[in-house]
Amino acid sequence: MAGTHLPQDVQLERPSSGVAVVSFTGEHDLATRDAISLLLANLVGENHLVVADFSTATFVDTSIVVVVRESGRAARTRGSLFRLQLATAPIVELIFRASGALDELDCVSTRQEGLREAPKSNDLSTEDLGEGTPGG
């Protein structure tokens, strides 16, 4: 993920090694789907815990929900953690709920919950972690 160019209204934090928090603000739809899909695929592939924080997003469409669900499945397949942080605008909560994503994903309402049981640096395989640096 070194030198990654982040999509508009997306911020990436790495609170500890092997842990990524990707925060979505503003509106996300078909126009940014491919960039978000690539970003989440890379983060899931490089980290033991990824938190996708939509708590300050103001709109999300089905194409983004599909990408988030796929990321959750990819993490499960890999044996890592993927969490969805909501507590957000009613219209964002509505699409995640109406699409059934809340039944499938590990959902949390705070950052603290999102980061619980985050692996410590010395628990991680450097082979799995890659050379991640915050993008931007």
Next chain:
Amino acid sequence: MSAQAELFTANLPPDPGSLRHFRQQLAAWLEATSVDERTRNAILLAAHEAAANAIEHGAAPLSVEGRVEPDVILIEVRSAGGWAAHPQVRSDERGRGIALMRGLVSNVEILAEGEWTIVRLRMIRSQHTL
């Protein structure tokens, strides 16, 4: 976009980047209809999914009309191209978008009229589907 009386009209270029502005226009119109936030959100999401389908699988021109009647709000998304019958629309994420529309509003009709595809969304004012 025009919002005279209780009519909404918009013409969209076949570009995903146009969806954000479309939503802003539709949200402003819905705000003026005095329906509650939950209903507005459901209509906005369903109309966005219909327009996104048309942009991804249809062709220009693409237009949206909205009308308020005493007990119902009607939205019609009309686009060129017979995308409704395309197998990919029914199987991939756009198919999920159609399922979502059906869960959000009271009634969804997807009609093929010649080279046109028309999506009609009907929301009964007092009905919350989800």
